[in-house]
Amino acid sequence: xxxxxxxxxxxxxxxxxxxxxxxxxxxxxxxxxxxxxxxxxxxxxxxxxxxxxxxxxxxxxxxxxxxxxxxxxxxxxxxxxxxxxxxxxxxxxxxxxxxxxxxxxxxxxxxxxxxxxxxxxxxxxxxxxxxxxxxxxxxxxxxxxxxxxxxxxxxxxxxxxxxxxxxxxxxxxxxxxxxxxxxxxxxxxxxxxxxxxxxxxxxxxxxxxxxxxxxxxxxxxxxxxxxxxxxxxxxxxxxxxxxxxxxxx
Ligand SMILES: [Fe+2]
Ligand SMILES: [Fe+2]
Numbered sequence: 001x002x003x004x005x006x007x008x009x010x011x012x013x014x015x016x017x018x019x020x021x022x023x024x025x026x027x028x029x030x031x032x033x034x035x036x037x038x039x040x041x042x043x044x045x046x047x048x049x050x051x052x053x054x055x056x057x058x059x060x061x062x063x064x065x066x067x068x069x070x071x072x073x074x075x076x077x078x079x080x081x082x083x084x085x086x087x088x089x090x091x092x093x094x095x096x097x098x099x100x101x102x103x104x105x106x107x108x109x110x111x112x113x114x115x116x117x118x119x120x121x122x123x124x125x126x127x128x129x130x131x132x133x134x135x136x137x138x139x140x141x142x143x144x145x146x147x148x149x150x151x152x153x154x155x156x157x158x159x160x161x162x163x164x165x166x167x168x169x170x171x172x173x174x175x176x177x178x179x180x181x182x183x184x185x186x187x188x189x190x191x192x193x194x195x196x197x198x199x200x201x202x203x204x205x206x207x208x209x210x211x212x213x214x215x216x217x218x219x220x221x222x223x224x225x226x227x228x229x230x231x232x233x234x235x236x237x238x239x240x241x242x243x244x245x246x247x248x249x
Contacts, residue, residue: 017060024054026246031115053248064243067227070106070130071217074210077242079112083199085208091197100193102131102220103138105213107194113242119143122238129233130222134190141182141191142198147171148179153196160200 110119120143224231229239
């Protein structure tokens, strides 16, 4: 994209945002601003005269298809997925099973599309109704296993965690407990393989396309015919929230 198209795009987005705010009262959920604001203060009051509270698609966002697939969420709602694509590619290169490749492809959708804190749990919960239990387990537990080395597969404590969290960082007791639980689980090695293929550093030169994984997703992700968010699975409401993140209710 050249500078002019970028500028035009940014201006169009600005315009859409102000047009949307003229028409709708759009309120952020407490969790979006908690920390920046003290949630006990409640949300900022907006002048509601002449405007309705948004109850559907946020016009500032790219419109999702009516029956969205998981790949549509990558295209319309998730942040840059380079890390996920490169991790999935690495798993393939290392000869991992298709289920592990899928787990790598989806493992950080918590961070890039929903909520960062406890991202492994959120991501696993999102996909659990649609994937094999091994895939969900690997995604859920990769988060805690990342903190613990396993020499049998050459996994050491990430250098980047020392930079990010400091040399003295100690995981919370629940993380330790979850690690002990995962260690004894029949799918321990699946989650461990995910951590092995969870790339620490992005390779800016390596371009991996989402489409490369269409077949694997097709074979191992049970896409609901109503579209993600519109079936009756236990995580449908979470997909709807990602689709319509600013609905008033
Ligand atoms: Fe992660
Ligand atoms: Fe990751």
